[in-house]
Amino acid sequence: MRFVVRRLSMFLFTLWAAMTLNFFIPRLMPGNPLQALEARTRGKVSPTALESILSSFGYKPNAGLVPQYFTYLKDMATGQWGQSIGLSLGEPVRQIVLQAVPWTLGLIGLTTIIAFLLGNVVGIVAGWRRGGALDSWLPSTLVITANLPYYWVGMLLILLFSTSLNWLPADFNYDPSLVPGLSPGFVGSVVQHAVLPSFTLLVTSVGGWILTMRNNMITTVAEDYVRMARAKGLADRKIMFGYAARNAMLPNISGFAMSLGFVLSGSVLVEYVYNYPGLGYQLLNAVDNNDYPLMQVLFMLYTIAVLVSLLAADFFMVWLDPRAREKG
Amino acid sequence: MKFASLVQNRKALIGLILFALTCLVALFPGVFTSDHTPDVIGVYAPNLTPSGAHLLGTTSYGQDIYSQLVYGTRQVLLIALAAGAFATVLSVLIGITAAYMGGIVDETLSLITNVVLILPTFPLMIILARYSGTSNWVMITVLVATGWSYGANQMRAQALSLRNRDFLEAARVRGERRAYIILCEMMPTMTSLIVANFLGSALYSVLAASGLQFIGLGNTSSDSWGTMLYWAHSQEALQAGNAMWIIAPGLAIAVLSAAFALMNYAFDEIGNPALRPVRRKDLRRAAKAARGDQNAEKGAGDVYAS
Numbered sequence: 293m294r295f296v297v298r299r300l301s302m303f304l305f306t307l308w309a310a311m312t313l314n315f316f317i318p319r320l321m322p323g324n325p326l327q328a329l330e331a332r333t334r335g336k337v338s339p340t341a342l343e344s345i346l347s348s349f350g351y352k353p354n355a356g357l358v359p360q361y362f363t364y365l366k367d368m369a370t371g372q373w374g375q376s377i378g379l380s381l382g383e384p385v386r387q388i389v390l391q392a393v394p395w396t397l398g399l400i401g402l403t404t405i406i407a408f409l410l411g412n413v414v415g416i417v418a419g420w421r422r423g424g425a426l427d428s429w430l431p432s433t434l435v436i437t438a439n440l441p442y443y444w445v446g447m448l449l450i451l452l453f454s455t456s457l458n459w460l461p462a463d464f465n466y467d468p469s470l471v472p473g474l475s476p477g478f479v480g481s482v483v484q485h486a487v488l489p490s491f492t493l494l495v496t497s498v499g500g501w502i503l504t505m506r507n508n509m510i511t512t513v514a515e516d517y518v519r520m521a522r523a524k525g526l527a528d529r530k531i532m533f534g535y536a537a538r539n540a541m542l543p544n545i546s547g548f549a550m551s552l553g554f555v556l557s558g559s560v561l562v563e564y565v566y567n568y569p570g571l572g573y574q575l576l577n578a579v580d581n582n583d584y585p586l587m588q589v590l591f592m593l594y595t596i597a598v599l600v601s602l603l604a605a606d607f608f609m610v611w612l613d614p615r616a617r618e619k620g
Numbered sequence: 621m622k623f624a625s626l627v628q629n630r631k632a633l634i635g636l637i638l639f640a641l642t643c644l645v646a647l648f649p650g651v652f653t654s655d656h657t658p659d660v661i662g663v664y665a666p667n668l669t670p671s672g673a674h675l676l677g678t679t680s681y682g683q684d685i686y687s688q689l690v691y692g693t694r695q696v697l698l699i700a701l702a703a704g705a706f707a708t709v710l711s712v713l714i715g716i717t718a719a720y721m722g723g724i725v726d727e728t729l730s731l732i733t734n735v736v737l738i739l740p741t742f743p744l745m746i747i748l749a750r751y752s753g754t755s756n757w758v759m760i761t762v763l764v765a766t767g768w769s770y771g772a773n774q775m776r777a778q779a780l781s782l783r784n785r786d787f788l789e790a791a792r793v794r795g796e797r798r799a800y801i802i803l804c805e806m807m808p809t810m811t812s813l814i815v816a817n818f819l820g821s822a823l824y825s826v827l828a829a830s831g832l833q834f835i836g837l838g839n840t841s842s843d844s845w846g847t848m849l850y851w852a853h854s855q856e857a858l859q860a861g862n863a864m865w866i867i868a869p870g871l872a873i874a875v876l877s878a879a880f881a882l883m884n885y886a887f888d889e890i891g892n893p894a895l896r897p898v899r900r901k902d903l904r905r906a907a908k909a910a911r912g913d914q915n916a917e918k919g920a921g922d923v924y925a926s
Contacts, residue, residue, distance in 0.1 A: 302731075302734065305731070305735065306734070306735045306738050306739070309735050309739075310735075310739050310740075313739070313744070314744075314747065317747055317748060317751055318747065318751055423897075427897075428897060431631075431885070431897070432631055432882070435631070435878070435881045435882055435885045436874075436878045436881065436882070438881070439823060439827065439874075439877045439878060439880075439881040440874050440877070441827055441830055441831065441834075441870055441873045441874060441877070443831060443834055443849075444849065444866070444870030444873065444874070447849075447853070447858065447866050447870070448866075448867070448870070450858060451858050451863055451866065451867075455858050455859065503885075507888075507892075507895055510894050510895060511894060514894065554740065556740075557740040557742065557743050560742055560743065560746065560835075561831055561834065561835065564835060565853075575743055575746065576746070576835065579746055579747060579750045580750075587747070590743070591740065591743060591744075591747070594740035594743055595738070595739065595740060598738050598740060599738060602738065
């Protein structure tokens with residue numbers, strides 16, 4: 293019980309800290325939504341008219357920071373996320389977010405899961421066959437691929453498969469000439485548009501999983517219970533998956549939770565390179581245009597996503613591994 | 621942890637050579653290119669393909685890409701080393717203080733560390749960088765502010781395991797001051813973790829700084845590899861058929877981050893011999909030792925793993 297309370301209070305405290313930072317950083321720094329809007333309308337509309345437009349969407353620069361801060365906290369908690377005062381002026385933030393979420397979840401979420409599964413399987417085999425062909429050249433290669441600038445990999449893939457070979461589209465989430473729906477044409481277009489960004493993330497993220505799994509596996513293979521299993525004469529495959537891999541995977545679970553939590557926010561640059569209209573793309577829009585309401589909601593959602601997955605991983609670990617229960 | 625063991629490890633050696641080369645270019649850019657003002661617009665014809673005169677071609681602004689690359693080295697390296705160093709110092713200070721002091725100090729510092737660790741880093745960096753200007757020092761501050769927490773957790777864990785060792789107890793009995801114990805007794809035993817931490821932070825800084833520069837959040841009027849990519853992307857270099865403008869700076873970032881990553885990974889291997897690559901010589905020796913009971917591979921695995 294103490295464990296649960298501790299975790300939950302940590303959860304709330306972090307969320308509060310994140311929201312406070314995200315409230316004050318943009319407001320205390322130079323630049324404001326009005327200037328951004330003036331720049332976008334190129335001075336064609338008078339500043340007073342613009343100000344009244346913004347204030348009708350809930351932007352009150354003269355209200356004083358502290359009262360604004362408390363209204364902000366209340367609004368965030370009650371789900372009154374307000375309207376955009378940036379690029380899509382007047383559009384409810386909720387609507388912008390709801391439109392972007394499925395694309396990010398689908399693209400980045402699926403890719404993260406695939407990378408985790410693939411990385412673990414390859415890591416298990418590489419760690420088990422110590423000194424084999426796979427094990428000798430893999431680590432050096434992966435250390436390099438795992439640390440490539442991934443947006444650059446994205447651009448290279450565009451160069452190769454899109455500009456040169458013209459096999460795959462380099463932009464957007466689907467062909468805008470199609471009507472969204474469950475038709476084979478539309479689904480095909482969505483998949484086609486997802487291949488390159490997904491592959492970009494896969495290339496740069498799978499290496500980390502393989503390396504940690506391989507290293508965990510090597511440590512686990514030396515444990516007595518693995519030797520015991522060998523002595524019992526069990527089949528290699530059974531020892532590999534049922535004894536060694538099962539335990540070697542434990543430390544990876546919180547890492548996996550963390551990366552699931554970062555699904556919403558961790559792919560800003562991929563969405564930017566591919567003009568993929570997910571949450572990261574919206575964040576850049578919001579930051580570029582001083583769209584405080586959108587920025588606030590996105591940042592809150594990013595933080596909540598990380599917190600929820602970490603919490604889930606904590607409880608999952610406690611259920612899975614008795615040793616974690618004692619630590620509390 | 622000796623210098624010799626770094627040179628013997630092939631990954632470390634390659635990383636070290638790449639890093640040394642980058643340092644050389646950063647220190648003496650004038651030696652590597654004859655064009656000393658690569659920023660000036662319109663000196664050459666735009667979008668030239670690579671040739672003897674322009675090794676990597678020219679940008680759509682008529683600047684020599686190779687010279688930009690050479691002169692851009694210093695900024696990336698400066699950001700990486702400075703941010704890496706400051707973040708490491710901060711991690712060490714916070715981590716060790718938390719572990720050594722314990723109690724309420726530890727609770728508070730650990731709480732702050734964990735909160736910073738969980739905050740969505742890249743969005744936070746974007747927001748910070750967007751609203752605090754574009755100088756290199758702003759970039760370094762942003763990287764340090766978001767990058768110290770992981771290391772601090774590691775330092776704390778390591779320092780906690782040291783806290784009740786005899787040699788620290790001896791120092792306390794001798795009546796040494798707290799600062800002396802932390803700096804002169806505890807820190808030296810943590811050198812390898814600190815170095816590994818520095819390499820990790822520097823690597824992270826190269827990638828994050830270049831990423832921020834790539835979306836236009838760096839100093840866009842000066843040369844840096846990420847900034848080159850920003851201009852290449854905003855000028856649609858891919859569509860204009862000027863692939864080199866994209867390939868070259870990205871490759872440079874990749875090489876520098878590979879240098880840090882290889883050194884970092886090699887450090888892990890040196891610290892944990894089980895992870896080192898199995899060599900054929902060792903395999904044969906292990907096979908001889910196993911005398912045919914097991915096949916050579918497994919034998920070697922056991923020798924190394926145990």
